[in-house]
Amino acid sequence: xxxxxxxxDYNSPRDLTGHGTHVASTxxxxxxxxxxxxxGGLGVGMARGGAPRSRLAIYKVCWVDGSCPEAAILAAIDxxxxxxxxxxSLSLGGSPGxxxxxxLHAVLQxxxxxxxxxxxxxxxxxxxxxxxWVMTVAASTIDRSFPTQVTLxxxxxxxxxxxxxxxxxxxxxxxxxxxxxxxDMETLASSNVTGKIVLCYAPEEAFLISPRxxxxxxxxxxxxxxxxxxxxxxxAINNVNNVAACNNIMPCVLVDFEIAHRIASYWxxxxxxxxxxxxxxxxxxxxxxxxxxxxxxxxxxxxAFSTILKPDIAAPGVNILAAVRGTYVLLSGTSMACxxxxxxxxxxxxxHPGWSPAMIKSAIITTARxxxxxxxxIIT
Numbered sequence: 001x002x003x004x005x006x007x008x009d010y011n012s013p014r015d016l017t018g019h020g021t022h023v024a025s026t027x028x029x030x031x032x033x034x035x036x037x038x039x040g041g042l043g044v045g046m047a048r049g050g051a052p053r054s055r056l057a058i059y060k061v062c063w064v065d066g067s068c069p070e071a072a073i074l075a076a077i078d079x080x081x082x083x084x085x086x087x088x089s090l091s092l093g094g095s096p097g098x099x100x101x102x103x104l105h106a107v108l109q110x111x112x113x114x115x116x117x118x119x120x121x122x123x124x125x126x127x128x129x130x131x132x133w134v135m136t137v138a139a140s141t142i143d144r145s146f147p148t149q150v151t152l153x154x155x156x157x158x159x160x161x162x163x164x165x166x167x168x169x170x171x172x173x174x175x176x177x178x179x180x181x182x183x184d185m186e187t188l189a190s191s192n193v194t195g196k197i198v199l200c201y202a203p204e205e206a207f208l209i210s211p212r213x214x215x216x217x218x219x220x221x222x223x224x225x226x227x228x229x230x231x232x233x234x235x236a237i238n239n240v241n242n243v244a245a246c247n248n249i250m251p252c253v254l255v256d257f258e259i260a261h262r263i264a265s266y267w268x269x270x271x272x273x274x275x276x277x278x279x280x281x282x283x284x285x286x287x288x289x290x291x292x293x294x295x296x297x298x299x300x301x302x303x304a305f306s307t308i309l310k311p312d313i314a315a316p317g318v319n320i321l322a323a324v325r326g327t328y329v330l331l332s333g334t335s336m337a338c339x340x341x342x343x344x345x346x347x348x349x350x351x352h353p354g355w356s357p358a359m360i361k362s363a364i365i366t367t368a369r370x371x372x373x374x375x376x377x378i379i380t
Contacts, residue, residue, distance in 0.1 A: 009064040016064050018324035022331050023091050025323035026339040027346070028054040035321065035328040038247070040165035042146060042282055043321045047328060050343025051350075057085055061092070068092055077102050081109050086349050088113045089342035091335035093128055100131055107133045112349065112357040114342045116334035117311040118298030120210075122236075130302035130310040135345070135361050138298070139317025139337040140291035144284045146240060146319070148253050150231060152266050153177075153274040160231065160255035161240040163247065163330065164280040174274035175228055179267045183218045183232075188225040197229035197251075197275050198222050199267065201260040212239055212296065219245050219252060229253075229277055233260030236295030238318050241330045251277040294318050297334055313365045315340035 008016075015021045029049035036044035059076035062068040073092070080088055088103065088111055103113045115129035117136045129136050148162035153174060175197045180187045182202035191198075200218045209217075211234045222230050223246075230252040232243075237254040246252035255263070267273045293314055300310045317337030319330045341364065348360050355363075 005063050005065050005067070013058040013060040015060075018329065019062075019091070019331075019335065020058070020060070022320075022322045022324050022329065023089070023335060023339045024056055024058065025049055026320060026336065027089060027343045028052055028056050029323060032328075037163060037165070037321060037330045038327055040163075042163060042165050042280060043144065043319070043330060044282070047321060047323075050340055051346040054343070054346045057083055074102050077106055081106055081111065085111060087111065087342055087345050089339055090114065090129070091116045091333075091338045093118050100129060103131065104133055107357045110356065112345045112360050114338055114345060116338040119212075119296045119333050119335075121293075121297045121299050122295050124299045125301060125303050126298040127300045127302050127310050128298060130300070130305045130308060132305065132308050133357070135313065135341055135364065136311040137317075137334055137338045137341045138311040138314040139294040139296070139332070139334045140314040141238065141288075141294060141318040142316045142320075143286070143288045143290045144282065144319060145288045146280045147283055148251075148280045149278040150253060150255070150259075150263070151276045151278065152263065153270065153272075154266060156262070156266065158255070158259050158262060160253040160259060161237045162251065162253040162277075162280045163240060163243055164251040164253070164277060165247075172276070174276045177263075177267055177273040177275040178227075179264050180222075183221055185221060188221055193222065194226035195228050197231060197277065198225075198227045199231045199233070199260065199263055201231075201233040201257070201264050203233070203235070203257050203260075206235055211236065212242055215239055215242050215254075216245070219243070223249060229275075231255055231260070231263065231275070231277075233257055238294040238296055238332060241319060241332045244329075253277055291316070294332065296332070297337075312361070313341060313368050 027049050030052055031048040033046050035047045036042055061072040061076050113134040115134050115136050117138045118128035120126035146161050147159050150158045178191050178193050178196045179199045180191050182205050183200035218232050229250050233255050240254055243252040302310050315337040318332045320336040321328050321330050
């Protein structure tokens with residue numbers, strides 16, 4: 001780790017980015033009532049880790065610059081083995097290196113190892129951490145969503161997903177609508193989007209860039225261009241937590257291609273198109289179709305181990321509410337799914353201390369239920 005990075009980060013297991021805190025509280029967080037996303041009322045309820053009586057040993061291997069040095073991971077695994085941990089929960093990505101194979105030494109010591117499967121889906125053959133002796137976890141949706149009503153000037157009401165809760169940026173007024181297609185810099189500059197709500201809808205370019213990157217670029221570009229709102233179209237809307245970058249600034253709504261096509265059609269035939277975005281609501285229960293594998297969740301087969309079926313199991317990994325720096329935040333990723341399985345592993349280990357990692361893995365992946373919801377492992 002460079003001296004410059006150490007100056008920016010804590011030279012200790014203390015978490016600066018919030019990722020580790022979110023994962024840790026998902027595994028073993030204490031029961032806390034009346035929490036919600038950034039205290040804004042979305043996803044309000046009681047939060048609790050999957051195994052709240054577990055004791056955590058934290059080994060810091062990733063730093064504020066995004067690097068996770070292989071040497072640091074190897075040292076952490078060695079330390080965990082020496083410390084006598086029961087479960088290794090590794091919400092890490094990257095290419096398979098020596099640290100992946102080092103986990104075999106942990107398993108030989110009776111330690112169960114749980115890995116995140118990666119966030120490069122829906123592209124096939126992108127699953128990570130696919131060695132046979134670990135549990136590799138995919139991410140699935142849960143029975144909660146955040147519907148946001150979009151009202152067109154012709155009074156047609158459509159629904160997308162958002163985290164639009166901040167009262168300071170909520171307006172009951174209609175605003176001018178601009179269809180900027182791919183929302184590249186040239187189109188935004190030529191469309192005069194200042195003070196308007198921008199629709200980014202270019203399905204023919206969806207294969208060129210990952211959904212997460214495309215959304216982040218669109219948010220940054222529309223903010224820079226002076227827009228007052230964003231409606232962004234994707235083939236899947238599992239990335240709603242990524243619109244958090246819009247909070248306190250402007251409403252941002254994710255819609256699928258069907259909804260976007262209807263908005264674009266209205267824009268095409270209307271001389272002065274306008275649109276209004278309503279505050280986001282929380283929906284929980286049977287009205288939300290789940291579980292489904294998240295669009296971002298990496299798929300198999302593994303390039304390194306093509307004869308091994310991976311991922312082993314899917315767990316809740318979309319819009320998971322857990323602790324981050326004094327508040328609670330919704331995050332998505334296989335990093336969020338991994339600690340759910342780690343918590344179940346810890347519970348099984350406490351009931352059956354004599355079971356080997358292979359027995360625990362077998363028990364989990366052969367008894368998993370297709371109707372798994374958030375209340376199975378963690379109440380969020």
